[in-house]
Amino acid sequence: MSYDIVVRHVQSLNIMSIRFITSIERIGQDIPNAYKELHEYISAQKGIMTGECLAIYHDPGFNPFQIDVECCFGVSPLLADREHIKSRVANGGEMAVLLHRGPYKTLCNAYDAILQWINENNYTPLAQMREHYLNDPAEVAPEEIMTEIFWPVQKNS
Numbered sequence: 001m002s003y004d005i006v007v008r009h010v011q012s013l014n015i016m017s018i019r020f021i022t023s024i025e026r027i028g029q030d031i032p033n034a035y036k037e038l039h040e041y042i043s044a045q046k047g048i049m050t051g052e053c054l055a056i057y058h059d060p061g062f063n064p065f066q067i068d069v070e071c072c073f074g075v076s077p078l079l080a081d082r083e084h085i086k087s088r089v090a091n092g093g094e095m096a097v098l099l100h101r102g103p104y105k106t107l108c109n110a111y112d113a114i115l116q117w118i119n120e121n122n123y124t125p126l127a128q129m130r131e132h133y134l135n136d137p138a139e140v141a142p143e144e145i146m147t148e149i150f151w152p153v154q155k156n157s
Helices: 027-044 104-118
Strands: 004-010 013-022 049-057 067-073 085-090 095-099 123-125 127-132 148-155
Touching: 013 027, 013 049, 013 104, 013 148, 027 067, 095 104, 104 123, 104 148
Parallel strands: none
Antiparallel strands: 004 095, 013 067, 013 085, 049 067, 049 127, 095 148, 123 148, 127 148
16 A cells, blocks of 8 residues: 655643553554543533544564553543543644555554655654544544554754
8 A cells, every 4th residue: 555644733632631551452442441541531521622632652672562642632622631541732843744645554554654755855753643533433434544644743954
């Protein structure tokens, strides 16, 4: 699959989030559970979701047995923290961006492509890459799932 990759300035974003460690075997269960809990909390607090549904990956590398992920919804304004549900501002900045269409299990192809592009175009990849989920996998066929990948970058001098 070929991807169109661009560098874009991304604005910071108010988020409510749950951050946890999971594994490749559990991620398909843990992420939906985190989003369900977040949605329930934001709704109970009468919070306003701004439409962004994303996951931030905090690992500098990929360890399939210990994935540090933060599931987030964009909100306005920020709400009070509760136990493991946190409010914060997700950093903006220059990011390499691509759109992946297809099942989540094929996202590795998108990551390979964006990392290759970053290296070939004189950028350094930075931490905290993000996946923005543009549609609901329960409502579309797997080949129609759309995920935007945002990878923070710095131009090499």
